[in-house]
Amino acid sequence: MAVGRGYRLAGAALLTVSPAARAQEAAPRATRTETPQDIVITGGRLRGSVIGDAAPVAVLDAQALKALGATRIDDILKLLKPLTTSNSGADPVFLLNGRRISGYGELRTLPPEAIERTEILPEQESARFGYPPTVRVTNFITKKHFRSITVEEGAGTTTDGGASTAALELGSTRLDDARRTSVTINYDRQDPLSGARRATVPDASNLFDLTGNVVGLGGGAIDPALDALAGRTVAAAAVPGDPAARGTLAGYVAGSPRVTDLAPYQSIASRDQLRVDGTRSVPIGKTVTASLNLTMEAQRGLGLAGLPTVVLRVPAGNPASPFAGDVLLYRYLPEAGLLRQRTQALSLHAGSTVQGSLKRWIWTVTGSYDRARTTATVDRGIATDAIQTAIDAGADPFQPFAAQAVADRLVSRSRTVVQTLVGKATMVGPLLALPAGDAQMTLTGDFARSTSGGVSTDAAAALLDLRRVTKSGSVALDLPIASASRGVLDAIGSLSANASLGVSAVSDYGSLASRNLGLIWTPVAPVQLTVSTSVSQTAPDIALLTNPVVVVPNAPFFDFVTGTSGLVSVTAGGNPALGPERRQVDTAGVAWKPIKGKELRFNLDYIVTRIDGQIGYLQAVTVALQSAFPDRFVRDAAGQLTSVDVRPVNLTRSRERKIQGKVSLWTMIGPEPKPPATPAAKDAPPPPPKPRPSLYSFVTVTARIDDRLLPQPGQPTLDLLDGESITGNGGRARYEAQGSLGGSYGPVQGGIFGMWQASTRIRSMIAASDLRFSARTFLALYSTIDAEKLTKERWAKSLSFQLQVNNILNDRIAVRDRNVATPYRFQPAFLDPYGRIVKLSVRKLF
Numbered sequence: 001m002a003v004g005r006g007y008r009l010a011g012a013a014l015l016t017v018s019p020a021a022r023a024q025e026a027a028p029r030a031t032r033t034e035t036p037q038d039i040v041i042t043g044g045r046l047r048g049s050v051i052g053d054a055a056p057v058a059v060l061d062a063q064a065l066k067a068l069g070a071t072r073i074d075d076i077l078k079l080l081k082p083l084t085t086s087n088s089g090a091d092p093v094f095l096l097n098g099r100r101i102s103g104y105g106e107l108r109t110l111p112p113e114a115i116e117r118t119e120i121l122p123e124q125e126s127a128r129f130g131y132p133p134t135v136r137v138t139n140f141i142t143k144k145h146f147r148s149i150t151v152e153e154g155a156g157t158t159t160d161g162g163a164s165t166a167a168l169e170l171g172s173t174r175l176d177d178a179r180r181t182s183v184t185i186n187y188d189r190q191d192p193l194s195g196a197r198r199a200t201v202p203d204a205s206n207l208f209d210l211t212g213n214v215v216g217l218g219g220g221a222i223d224p225a226l227d228a229l230a231g232r233t234v235a236a237a238a239v240p241g242d243p244a245a246r247g248t249l250a251g252y253v254a255g256s257p258r259v260t261d262l263a264p265y266q267s268i269a270s271r272d273q274l275r276v277d278g279t280r281s282v283p284i285g286k287t288v289t290a291s292l293n294l295t296m297e298a299q300r301g302l303g304l305a306g307l308p309t310v311v312l313r314v315p316a317g318n319p320a321s322p323f324a325g326d327v328l329l330y331r332y333l334p335e336a337g338l339l340r341q342r343t344q345a346l347s348l349h350a351g352s353t354v355q356g357s358l359k360r361w362i363w364t365v366t367g368s369y370d371r372a373r374t375t376a377t378v379d380r381g382i383a384t385d386a387i388q389t390a391i392d393a394g395a396d397p398f399q400p401f402a403a404q405a406v407a408d409r410l411v412s413r414s415r416t417v418v419q420t421l422v423g424k425a426t427m428v429g430p431l432l433a434l435p436a437g438d439a440q441m442t443l444t445g446d447f448a449r450s451t452s453g454g455v456s457t458d459a460a461a462a463l464l465d466l467r468r469v470t471k472s473g474s475v476a477l478d479l480p481i482a483s484a485s486r487g488v489l490d491a492i493g494s495l496s497a498n499a500s501l502g503v504s505a506v507s508d509y510g511s512l513a514s515r516n517l518g519l520i521w522t523p524v525a526p527v528q529l530t531v532s533t534s535v536s537q538t539a540p541d542i543a544l545l546t547n548p549v550v551v552v553p554n555a556p557f558f559d560f561v562t563g564t565s566g567l568v569s570v571t572a573g574g575n576p577a578l579g580p581e582r583r584q585v586d587t588a589g590v591a592w593k594p595i596k597g598k599e600l601r602f603n604l605d606y607i608v609t610r611i612d613g614q615i616g617y618l619q620a621v622t623v624a625l626q627s628a629f630p631d632r633f634v635r636d637a638a639g640q641l642t643s644v645d646v647r648p649v650n651l652t653r654s655r656e657r658k659i660q661g662k663v664s665l666w667t668m669i670g671p672e673p674k675p676p677a678t679p680a681a682k683d684a685p686p687p688p689p690k691p692r693p694s695l696y697s698f699v700t701v702t703a704r705i706d707d708r709l710l711p712q713p714g715q716p717t718l719d720l721l722d723g724e725s726i727t728g729n730g731g732r733a734r735y736e737a738q739g740s741l742g743g744s745y746g747p748v749q750g751g752i753f754g755m756w757q758a759s760t761r762i763r764s765m766i767a768a769s770d771l772r773f774s775a776r777t778f779l780a781l782y783s784t785i786d787a788e789k790l791t792k793e794r795w796a797k798s799l800s801f802q803l804q805v806n807n808i809l810n811d812r813i814a815v816r817d818r819n820v821a822t823p824y825r826f827q828p829a830f831l832d833p834y835g836r837i838v839k840l841s842v843r844k845l846f
Contacts, residue, residue: 048097048141053496053520055528055591057120058083058664059599065112067694067743069750069782071802071843073108079740079753082700083120083664087607088134088585095139102351102366106293107140109184109277111150111173117141124518124532127476127500130426130444133516133534134585146175154841158834162197165190178289180281192270195263198829202261205564207330208309212239212398213257215328219638223323230255239398246398249322262306265338268833269303288356295349305339306554307332308381312388312397320396329397336406339379347372361429370420380553383408414548416454423447436480436488446472456548466546474502493523509580512537528591540578540615544648547574558825559641560622563768565824569643579650582612603662613650620728624718628711652712657705669693699739707732723763730760730773747790750783767818774814781805798845810836
C-alpha cells in the first residue's frame with residue numbers, strides 16, 4: 001500500500017556545516033557535456049550527503065545513473081524500484097541535496113545529467129527527516145552548476161497492434177549553487193486499444209446476441225410443441241437470421257443460442273495528457289533558501305464499453321412469436337449506438353519550501369495546495385419501458401427498433417473536486433553530546449485540511465461532501481551508544497538506537513498514534529545488523545471516502561461460486577464508512593559491504609507485517625468472500641451473477657511473514673585510464689579521462705513464509721499462499737524477484753529491468769473454479785545511444801536516441817482450470833491487453 005509523499009531531512013555530520021560554508025566549497029563547474037567521473041572522497045562529507053549510522057541500501061554516482069540508460073527521473077526510479085521499495089511495500093520519499101522538498105514535482109523535471117549522486121537509505125533512517133519509519137529515503141544530489149535546454153520526442157506502439165503512443169517534452173534547467181530554475185512542458189497521447197485487435201473467444205454463456213436468443217421463463221422449456229418437434233427439451237434458442245423463419249417453430253429447432261463477439265464494440269480508453277511544471281529556488285540571505293513549485297496536469301480519455309442490452313418479455317399473443325407461452329428475448333441493440341465512457345481530470349499543485357539553519361539546527365517549512373477535479377460520463381444502456389410497452393401492444397421484437405424508441409439512454413455522470421492544504425515544519429539538530437557522539441533530535445508539526453465534494457447520478461445522496469482537518473506532531477531521537485571510531489565501548493563495535501513517537505488528530509477518527517523503535521549495530525566495519533518495530537495508524541485517504549459512485553456495464557467477471565464467466569455491472573467509487581488502518585512492521589536485517597571502496601552491497605531482512613482494518617478491494621467472487629460480504633454480490637433468480645460492488649472495504653486482519661534479500665552492484669570494468677601525456681595549459685582544467693565500461697545490477701528476491709487474511713470476524717481465515725484470493729487474479733506468489741542488470745560501453749548505456757513471480761492457484765471444489773495461474777517473467781529494455789560518440793558532426797553534440805521495450809518476451813499469465821480449459825474472464829488478452837510495447841525517442845540538449 002502506497003504511503004504518503006513525505007520526505008526527510010539531513011544527517012548528523014551535515015548539521016555541523018552551515019549552508020553558507022557549503023556554498024564556499026570549491027567545485028569545478030559542470031556542464032551538460034561533462035564526462036562523469038568516479039567520486040573520490042578525500043575527507044569530510046560530500047555536499048548534500050545524508051548517510052548516517054545505518055548503512056545505505058545503495059549509492060550511485062553520475063556515471064552509474066547514466067549507465068541506466070534512462071533520460072527521465074521517472075524512468076530512473078522504475079529501474080531502482082528493487083532498491084527503493086520498502087520492506088512494507090511502500091514507495092520511497094525524496095530529498096534534494098539532503099533537504100526536504102514540498103513534493104516530488106520539485107525534482108521530477110530535473111534532467112538526469114544534473115544529478116551528481118543518489119543515495120538510497122533504509123527505513124531506519126526515515127525518522128531523521130520527519131517521515132514514517134515504513135518508507136525508504138532517496139536523496140538526489142545535484143551538481144552545483146548546470147544549464148540545459150531539453151527537447152525530447154518519442155513514439156511507440158504494441159507489437160500486437162493498436163494503442164500507439166506519442167510524446168513531446170520541452171524543458172529548461174539552470175542550477176547555480178543554491179539557485180535552481182526548471183520549466184517543463186510535457187504532452188503524452190495514447191490511442192485507444194480496440195478489442196478487435198486482440199484474439200479473444202466470446203463468452204459462450206452470454207445469452208445476448210445482435211439478433212437475439214429466446215429463453216423459457218424460469219429456465220424451463222420454451223414451448224412443449226418445440227420440444228416435440230426437436231425431440232428434446234429446448235430451453236434456449238437463437239432467433240433465426242431469416243425473418244421469414246422467425247414466425248415458425250421449425251426455425252428454432254436447432255435449439256442452441258447464438259454467441260456474439262462483443263470485442264469489436266469495446267476498447268481500452270485513449271489518453272491525452274498535458275503537464276506543465278515549473279520550479280524556482282533562491283537563497284534568502286546567507287542561511288535561508290526558498291523554493292516554489294507550480295504544476296498543472298490535464299487529462300482526458302474515451303473508451304467503448306460494448307452495446308446496450310435488453311431483456312424483453314415477448315407475450316404469447318405477439319404476432320411475431322410462434323410460441324404458445326411467454327418467452328424472454330435477450331438482445332443487443334446496435335441501433336442504439338455504442339456505450340461510451342468519458343473521463344476528464346484537471347490537477348493543480350502549488351508547493352513551497354523555506355529552509356535554513358540556526359546554529360547547528362536545520363529547520364524546514366513546507367506547504368502545498370492541491371486541487372483535483374475529475375468528471376466521468378458512463379453510458380449504462382437505454383430505458384426499455386417504451387420498448388416493452390410496444391411489444392406488449394404487438395410490435396415485432398425481432399426487428400431493429402426505431403430511433404425514437406432507443407433514444408432514452410441511461411447515463412451515469414459524476415463530478416468530484418478534492419482540495420488539500422498542507423503545512424509541515426521540521427527541525428533537526430543535536431540534543432546533547434554523548435561519549436559516542438551527538439544525540440540527534442527531529443521535531444515535526446503538521447497541519448492539513450482536505451475537502452472533497454462531488455455529485456453523482458448513481459449515489460443515494462446526490463451530493464457527497466466531506467471536510468477533514470488533521471493536526472499532528474512527532475519527535476524522533478537518534479542515540480549513539482557505542483562508537484568504534486571514538487573508542488567508546490569499541491569492543492562491541494558501533495551501536496546506536498533510534499525511536500520516534502507521533503500523534504495525529506483526524507476529523508471523525510480521533511487521535512491516531514504511531515511509534516518506532518530501532519537498533520543499529522556494526523560489530524565490524526563491513527557488517528551491520530538492524531532490528532526495528534514500527535506501529536502506525538492512518539485514516540483512509542479522503543478520496544476513498546468520497547469518490548463518486550459509478551456503475552460500469554458489460555465488465556467481464558469470473559464467478560468462482562458457479563465456475564462461470566459473464567458480463568456484469570460493476571459498481572465502483574468511494575465508501576464513506578471506511579475506518580482507520582493499523583499497521584505493525586517488525587524487521588530484523590543484516591547488511592554487508594564486503595569490499596571497501598567498491599559499490600557492492602548485500603542486504604537480508606526478515607519482515608513480519610500485521611494490518612488491522614486493512615483497506616482492500618473485493619474483486620474475487622469466491623465462496624469465502626461472498627459469505628463475508630453478501631451485499632457486494634447480486635444474483636438473479638437463477639443464481640447467475642449480475643452485479644459486483646468493488647468499492648473499498650475494511651478487512652479485519654492480515655498477517656504476512658517474509659524473507660527479503662537485496663544485492664546492489666556498480667563497478668567500472670577494465671584498467672584505469674592513464675593520465676594525459678601532454679599536461680594541460682596553466683589554469684586550464686585537465687581533460688577528462690576516457691570513460692571506462694561499467695556494470696550494474698540491482699536485485700531483490702522475496703520468499704513469503706506465511707500470508708493469511710481474516711476478512712470479517714467469525715469467518716474462516718484465508719491462506720493467500722494456499723489457494724485463497726481477494727483479487728481473483730491468482731493467489732499470492734510465494735516467491736518473487738525483481739531487478740535490473742546493465743551497464744555502459746562506449747556510446748551505449750542501458751540494461752534490462754525484470755520481474756518474476758512464481759505460479760499460484762485458487763482452489764475450489766468445482767473443477768471449473770479450481771484455477772492454476774502460471775509463473776510470469778516480465779522484462780523491459782532501457783537503452784540510450786549517444787550520437788556524439790559515433791560522429792564528431794556538430795548536430796550530434798548532446799544528441800541521443802532511446803529505445804525502450806516493455807514486456808520483451810510478450811509473456812502473459814496462462815490460466816487453466818482442472819479441466820485444462822481457460823475461463824473467458826482469464827484469457828491472456830484480458831489479463832494483459834497491451835503485451836509487448838516498443839518506444840523510440842530522440843533527445844537533444846542545448
